[in-house]
Amino acid sequence: MEVDELIRVYRDGLLQDTLPFWIPRSIDHEFGGIFTALDRDGTILSTDKPVWIQGRFAWMLATMYSMVEQKQEWLDLSRHGVDFLQRNCFDANGRMFFSVTREGKPLRKRRYLFSEIFTVMAFAAYGCSSGDESFTQKALDLFKLILHYHSTPGLISPKTIAETRPMKGLAMPLSLILAAQELRKATNNPICTTVIDESISEIERDFVKPEFECVLENVGPKGEFYDTLDGRLVCPGHSIEAGWFILEEARHRNNEPRLIKLGTTIIDWSYKIGWDKEFGGILYFKDAKGLPPTEYWHDMKFWWPHNEAIIATLLAYKITKEPGFLELHARVHDWAYAHFPDDIHGEWFGYLHRDGSLSTPVKGTMWKGPFHLPRMQLYCWKLLENGPIV
Amino acid sequence: MEVDELIRVYRDGLLQDTLPFWIPRSIDHEFGGIFTALDRDGTILSTDKPVWIQGRFAWMLATMYSMVEQKQEWLDLSRHGVDFLQRNCFDANGRMFFSVTREGKPLRKRRYLFSEIFTVMAFAAYGCSSGDESFTQKALDLFKLILHYHSTPGLISPKTIAETRPMKGLAMPLSLILAAQELRKATNNPICTTVIDESISEIERDFVKPEFECVLENVGPKGEFYDTLDGRLVCPGHSIEAGWFILEEARHRNNEPRLIKLGTTIIDWSYKIGWDKEFGGILYFKDAKGLPPTEYWHDMKFWWPHNEAIIATLLAYKITKEPGFLELHARVHDWAYAHFPDDIHGEWFGYLHRDGSLSTPVKGTMWKGPFHLPRMQLYCWKLLENGPIV
Numbered sequence: 001m002e003v004d005e006l007i008r009v010y011r012d013g014l015l016q017d018t019l020p021f022w023i024p025r026s027i028d029h030e031f032g033g034i035f036t037a038l039d040r041d042g043t044i045l046s047t048d049k050p051v052w053i054q055g056r057f058a059w060m061l062a063t064m065y066s067m068v069e070q071k072q073e074w075l076d077l078s079r080h081g082v083d084f085l086q087r088n089c090f091d092a093n094g095r096m097f098f099s100v101t102r103e104g105k106p107l108r109k110r111r112y113l114f115s116e117i118f119t120v121m122a123f124a125a126y127g128c129s130s131g132d133e134s135f136t137q138k139a140l141d142l143f144k145l146i147l148h149y150h151s152t153p154g155l156i157s158p159k160t161i162a163e164t165r166p167m168k169g170l171a172m173p174l175s176l177i178l179a180a181q182e183l184r185k186a187t188n189n190p191i192c193t194t195v196i197d198e199s200i201s202e203i204e205r206d207f208v209k210p211e212f213e214c215v216l217e218n219v220g221p222k223g224e225f226y227d228t229l230d231g232r233l234v235c236p237g238h239s240i241e242a243g244w245f246i247l248e249e250a251r252h253r254n255n256e257p258r259l260i261k262l263g264t265t266i267i268d269w270s271y272k273i274g275w276d277k278e279f280g281g282i283l284y285f286k287d288a289k290g291l292p293p294t295e296y297w298h299d300m301k302f303w304w305p306h307n308e309a310i311i312a313t314l315l316a317y318k319i320t321k322e323p324g325f326l327e328l329h330a331r332v333h334d335w336a337y338a339h340f341p342d343d344i345h346g347e348w349f350g351y352l353h354r355d356g357s358l359s360t361p362v363k364g365t366m367w368k369g370p371f372h373l374p375r376m377q378l379y380c381w382k383l384l385e386n387g388p389i390v
Numbered sequence: 391m392e393v394d395e396l397i398r399v400y401r402d403g404l405l406q407d408t409l410p411f412w413i414p415r416s417i418d419h420e421f422g423g424i425f426t427a428l429d430r431d432g433t434i435l436s437t438d439k440p441v442w443i444q445g446r447f448a449w450m451l452a453t454m455y456s457m458v459e460q461k462q463e464w465l466d467l468s469r470h471g472v473d474f475l476q477r478n479c480f481d482a483n484g485r486m487f488f489s490v491t492r493e494g495k496p497l498r499k500r501r502y503l504f505s506e507i508f509t510v511m512a513f514a515a516y517g518c519s520s521g522d523e524s525f526t527q528k529a530l531d532l533f534k535l536i537l538h539y540h541s542t543p544g545l546i547s548p549k550t551i552a553e554t555r556p557m558k559g560l561a562m563p564l565s566l567i568l569a570a571q572e573l574r575k576a577t578n579n580p581i582c583t584t585v586i587d588e589s590i591s592e593i594e595r596d597f598v599k600p601e602f603e604c605v606l607e608n609v610g611p612k613g614e615f616y617d618t619l620d621g622r623l624v625c626p627g628h629s630i631e632a633g634w635f636i637l638e639e640a641r642h643r644n645n646e647p648r649l650i651k652l653g654t655t656i657i658d659w660s661y662k663i664g665w666d667k668e669f670g671g672i673l674y675f676k677d678a679k680g681l682p683p684t685e686y687w688h689d690m691k692f693w694w695p696h697n698e699a700i701i702a703t704l705l706a707y708k709i710t711k712e713p714g715f716l717e718l719h720a721r722v723h724d725w726a727y728a729h730f731p732d733d734i735h736g737e738w739f740g741y742l743h744r745d746g747s748l749s750t751p752v753k754g755t756m757w758k759g760p761f762h763l764p765r766m767q768l769y770c771w772k773l774l775e776n777g778p779i780v
Contacts, residue, residue, distance in 0.1 A: 101555065160497050163496075164491060292435075292750045294755040351686060353745075360682045360688065366684070
């Protein structure tokens with residue numbers, strides 16, 4: 001595909017398809033925040049509000065405001081989101097809920113710190129775009145709270161009993177890089193680069209496993225490999241995402257060769273282990289030793305690993321000019337665009353069977369909202385236009 | 391199919407296929423208990439031990455000893471199981487873990503009481519079969535501890551914050567009926583019948599919804615319907631299981647008409663909402679209002695709902711003599727036997743895609759072990775032979 005044509009696909013997809021699907025129908029003007037559980041045509045399936053997605057969309061809108069156009073509607077809707085987060089999504093200790101009701105009453109709380117991560121992104125981007133530095137400060141304070149909870153033993157009870165089998169997950173260093181990269185756009189605080197450095201080192205040292213040519217989801221505190229179902233788990237979409245966050249950091253550091261090597265190696269391995277040679281598309285879970293995974297949806301095709309792989313391969317090509325990455329990009333782009341878009345009601349379906357057939361027609365859930373798809377569209381559009389992202 | 395032929399399928403399946411798959415290869419003679427994560431050919435995929443399945447298999451073996459043949463091996467292996475449960479699966483408060491390592495060190499603890507439920511069954515059945523009344527007493531004590539935790543507010547933290555949206559699940563009354571029915575075979579303590587009565591009333595009053603012709607998975611404390619993703623969730627396999635537990639109770643009470651009506655209505659509705667008209671088989675989740683479910687594996691075909699439906703329809707026919715139930719039985723039996731058995735290595739696959747193709751070839755996981763399939767084989771064999779079950 002020509003570059004101009006590809007820009008059109010991503011840009012028009014974002015501005016004329018994805019955003020108009022979510023705005024205005026997901027916006028709750030009565031109680032604030034957004035609805036995310038939307039049926040194929042946008043009908044609301046549930047008014048419960050997942051906190052992750054409140055933060056992700058507020059971040060997305062503020063980022064569009066700074067990168068695409070200073071459209072007041074986007075800034076106002078981003079503010080609508082951060083207001084709801086501030087007003088309704090924190091507990092008395094400054095930790096955040098996982099979901100709240102339409103009215104903003106707390107519904108579920110989980111031990112993990114991901115609601116906080118996405119709220120840091122939202123506050124930082126809104127602070128940046130609006131010029132309201134109090135949000136930058138709030139983002140920084142919340143980021144420090146995340147670091148405190150993450151680094152203090154006992155504050156977050158682990159999934160497996162630590163005395164028997166201490167474990168840590170890829171999700172946390174991955175999320176810390178993301179939040180720190182976004183926070184850095186709003187503040188010069190050196191904590192951002194320190195956390196990025198530490199998190200990339202941790203991924204490289206503990207999660208990247210050359211003996212399996214993959215990135216593991218769960219390891220021991222020092223990167224110990226556990227030969228169990230959890231210990232062998234690989235989530236290719238997740239590690240591809242880690243790969244492009246690292247490449248993004250390489251770009252930020254004048255194309256630092258060590259980071260380019262690390263990021264492209266991760267993308268290459270993850271694509272290889274995740275690509276479904278029989279049906280195409282990226283599988284959700286694989287086993288590092290090639291044994292059969294036992295997670296129920298291991299061979300389903302979710303929208304978001306495809307979004308992440310489209311970004312990652314395009315960025316890897318842009319940085320390295322290796323034609324192999326352009327081929328990987330074309331392959332995953334073509335498969336995704338042949339299977340995920342809804343030609344009738346717009347946006348993308350989220351959940352396909354292994355063979356690419358539809359598992360459910362919903363457009364949004366407690367997990368799927370306006371984030372991975374529009375981020376990909378924005379990112380790839382701007383990348384092809386040669387504009388800076390970081 | 392003729393009755394003799396059907397008996398042969400269930401009996402020989404149990405004695406010549408299912409049991410020989412699990413014994414001896416799942417037995418851990420070194421550390422006790424059983425391995426459950428087995429690959430298609432029985433190769434061990436992980437040595438972690440789920441506590442539910444330790445109890446379920448110990449129950450199964452003791453029950454075989456009393457119902458099939460007083461085979462010392464079965465009683466010894468049941469003892470091997472209850473010993474491991476006693477020695478390695480309890481915490482200092484008498485609560486139980488969800489999983490332990492091969493060596494029996496605690497690995498995960500969950501808030502729910504299902505490890506305790508299956509251990510009550512194991513202790514009761516072993517006590518009955520061995521004549522060792524100390525196990526009957528342990529089963530009774532543990533059952534009372536379950537009731538204490540279940541009925542005391544605050545002892546178990548709920549999934550959703552109770553002040554905002556108090557919720558209760560079908561799983562608990564369902565499990566209490568099962569545990570109490572098994573415990574009653576070992577002891578005359580009137581608590582068993584009291585709990586069974588209360589649990590059946592609770593299901594009938596709060597979970598059975600004539601307006602949707604289904605049984606809900608999650609409701610408010612007084613059976614309030616929540617129009618949310620969780621609130622509309624129906625798990626047909628689960629409610630079919632509830633249906634046959636209630637029919638079993640009807641049989642125990644000289645075919646009490648009220649219970650027969652309730653049990654057959656539940657089975658009828660659940661089969662209707664769960665049966666996949668396009669591909670056959672029983673879907674995992676449905677939405678009470680017919681909206682699209684959002685759980686990832688909602689349209690997969692798992693082995694166990696088919697085991698439960700085969701039992702339920704056969705029992706419903708046996709009690710009512712309505713030919714409709716025989717037709718339902720033949721339909722689900724035929725679909726299941728056409729798709730789940732592994733002709734090469736024996737036993738059943740557990741996880742199929744909606745269209746009946748294989749999702750993963752594993753025979754056991756942290757959830758699938760020797761329970762639903764052999765229970766169905768034993769139950770249906772004995773039911774067809776006219777032998778009493780309760």
